Amino acid sequence: MNKRILYQSDYELLAFSVKGKTLTAAQPFPINDKGEAQFARYLSQDVKTPIYWLLDTTQEEYQIALLPHVWGKDQLELMNHKKRRLFENAIYTYAIIQGRESQGRRDDLGLFMALNNPNLLQPWLNLIITFKIPLAGIYSLPLLSETLLKFLPKAPYTLLVAHTPPMGTHSAAGLRQSFFFKQKLQLSRLVPLDIQNSQQYTDYVLRQISTTHRYLENTRRLSQMEQPSPLSVVILTDINFLNTLKQRVKESLPGLTVHLIESHQFTQQLGLQIETTTLYLYHWVAYALTRRWYHNNHYAKPKENRYFFYRQLRLGIYFTSLLLLSGATITSWMIVAKAVVVKQQGQTVEDKIHKRQEELDKLKNRIPQLPLDSIVLIRNVVDVGSYIKAHHISPQAAWEKLSQSLSRHPTNLVLERLEWGIGEVKADIFQSYSKSTSPTDTEPANQTEADSTPYFLEGMRIYGKIDNIQDNLHQAAIMFRKFIDDLKQTDSWQIEEQRSPYDPNQALQGRIGPRLDTDEATFVIDIFIKHPYVKTSS
Template identity: 25%
Template sequence: MKSIVLLLTHERLGAYQWGHLGAEDLARFSHDEAGIAEFKHWLSQQELQRYYLLTDLVEEDLQHEMVPHLNAKDQRALQERKLDQLFRATPYRRARIQLKGKRGEQDRLQLSALTSREQIDRILAELNTVKAAVAGVYSVSLLTQDMMAKLHSDLPHILVMSSCEAGQLRQSYFTPDGLRFSRLGTFNPEQEIALQAAEVANEIRRARQYLTTLRLMGREEQLTIFALFDSQMAAERETIWAALGDDAGQIDFSVQTDLQDLAKRLKLPKACHTWLDILVAMLVTQRPVNQYAPAEAIKYNGLYILGKGLFISAFIVLVCACILSGLSYFQAGQLQGQLAAGERRQQQLQQRQRQYSSLLKQVAASEPARLQAAVKMYREHIEFAPNVEALLRQISQILLDFPTLTLDEVKWAAGSDVSAEGTPVAPASQQDAAAAADPNAQPGGTPWLSQTLQLSGRVQDPNAYRAALAQVNALMQRLQLLPQAQVTVLQWPIDIRSESSIKAQADRSVSDEKGRHADFVIRLHLPAPTVPPQQELAP
């Protein structure tokens, strides 16, 4: 949506839009009936636009009052009451805290209003007729106040002089607290530039006399002039200075700036060459908060913003729906692939079942002994085969409680013990030895179902002998809690035999710091499980 600025002055109503070269003049309308008809016709031909109504009128009243420092709700009620007392006849009014005091102090309240409402009512009525999006009603003086707030000037007395149209001169007086008063003067724009400079000098002189009369500034204090003139009037600053005569010593012209430099400081586009360019750019690019328009006048702009928000929300929802649909499609493809794989697996199992069924039919019924031997072998050897993975998981869970012990090597053997080199040795128990001597015996289980693990590891600090022995001893006790476990410590972190030397072992641990052998070796033996007696198969 493009933006159009409607500038209302006493002479005419102008329409401007921002372009590459600055503010572009779209149309101008007089205040008579013909101008109103032209404005209606022009509005009917415009597409969807956002309108900013900017006023530069004499009929703008500005007052200040000191009010108690209240909370937000009470402050709004107080402001509405003050506005009703001062500006009951116009809806175009505004109140804001200009200087906020601390708790127990007072606030400086700025009250302003556009007291002449007829022309503004007529313009807003025509805009509402075509349902135009009106962003707000603004005044040059309050926009100048926003500009000075961004410049952060700390000079005690500043008179900002600007001109939106030829023959008009607005003077706005500022202190560090903000805008104190603003007035609009006129002069003949067709006279020579030197005479116009003399008129400007007279306006400066009258403004200073007015300020000293109201005691807003002392008679000996200097008034700083901040002149925002176009290039033609800016060249006449020396003429204005000379026209001040004896009052020139009380006027400070040192604080001046080029309009392009001012636009840069305000972060406005580079195409600002006139004061009107500055105002239009501030409204179009920075979109300040509405100043004077009542809620009824800007309702269509609110509806447009709401519709735009709903459109963006709907677009986001659509994007999210597309993403979720894509994920659902991807997951559906994965499920379809899994179903196809499951069907293939089912077909393979069915084919294998058919093969086994055909093979079963080929087996002679006269061979029950072979089937009985196969079942016996499964029950005695395969059904109770040792589960190494489950055993290692149990040992890993136990080692989690011993963070100072590091396991370097695990040697495992079934039916026999393991040596330090990992080779099988004789059975670990008499029960296993007897079972190994007589494979047909069944008292204690099949001998090869027994398991033997040799755990080799290191301690975190081998010099802490007591702690190392305690940790290894605690680990041994935990391993003994396993069902039917037989635990033997083959090597301790320190030789606890009476004939050993602690000093020699300490010297050896220091010398082997880079290539340390295992600090402890624990052998864990689990006997073969007892195979329950099985009923003989019928021949």
């Protein structure tokens, strides 16, 4: 995304754009009515591209202050109160917490900044608001210089020295000196620089660095650490003055660590592409500003950058709408794909139904005497076969156990008839022997056990009698009870007595008339065996 950069000094306003890693040539606007008219025409040509405004002025003040360590809203109110006390009449102020003290109460270290002359911004700001240009923010160039320190030699105390554009008609350039403690800005100085020859340039630069060094020592800015550390001076300059500085720096700045870096070499290190041959500090800061998606605004008021806020809000709505549209499209595609699969499955089932119907029609034609309920009959046969095949159930095992139990009892205990079947519930296997159905007859077979395993039932109904009891029903009852107890010893067998050869309740009832002689006692027993479902691969 293209971004426009405004660089303002006390002398002029420069406008250039950044596209990718390339900075275009700057367009100057003088600080007068003619410059304002030119700036208005410049803004009217493009009212959509956002503007990032860099300030590089001598009318910016810096203060370091200690604040009690608090959080959130209390911290914000404390900082605002401190700004009002330090800069009573200033309109444009900014404050930031840079860390905490290492000793004592461990108060917060705050940097407080202000523009002493708001008229410096007003003419240009009025035009930006008039054309409704999205203003991202108004930034202090020395404060944004912190972003360059990660590309420079690291040190606790750093003095960054670099060139700025001319500060007036009588100066060839400016010299910006910014002091950082632990990579955080403490103060900055901007002085005019007259470059006549390399010798005079070297003397002037070294003298200004010595002046700043003495000031830092006198204000005890270099004693903020328990263990003393030398001041690291980083000088960004052209190749023309680099060799002269190398010869003089050791004798002019004793005790300091000095790093000389050629401007074009540093530009290549950043990856910046620029057309001009004269490089200034604002080129690197502007490039670093556009490489990050967000920077805290320093001086712009909410009413001054409201159009940038509207722009960001509009972009957020567009992006959210795009996400919703993409999500709806993907969901619709998934629904359509699922509908196609369901349709294919339905078509497959329909084809199978037609095929089975054709086979059934052929069967009817082949066997005309087939009963009308043949479909139900065939289905029942298939269901029984499916049960047996699917669950591998054969009556042989149960019958063998039953025969073993019968062999252990007298021969007069006779088995007359045996019914066998499988089903989901007891009523599916046998009809109730009596007219009243037990509540357990309709209990579903696939209810879960303690181990949560579904099961089905295998059932046997035994019709039997006890011969030659010679009217001794009590003896028959004893033999029947032993047979029942024997059956109950078999694991997983559930025994239900449907009919008993002897009912004590009936025996105790009185009877008028002759005694009814009988030589046999009949009984009916249901045996149910639970079988878990066998999981088979589909």
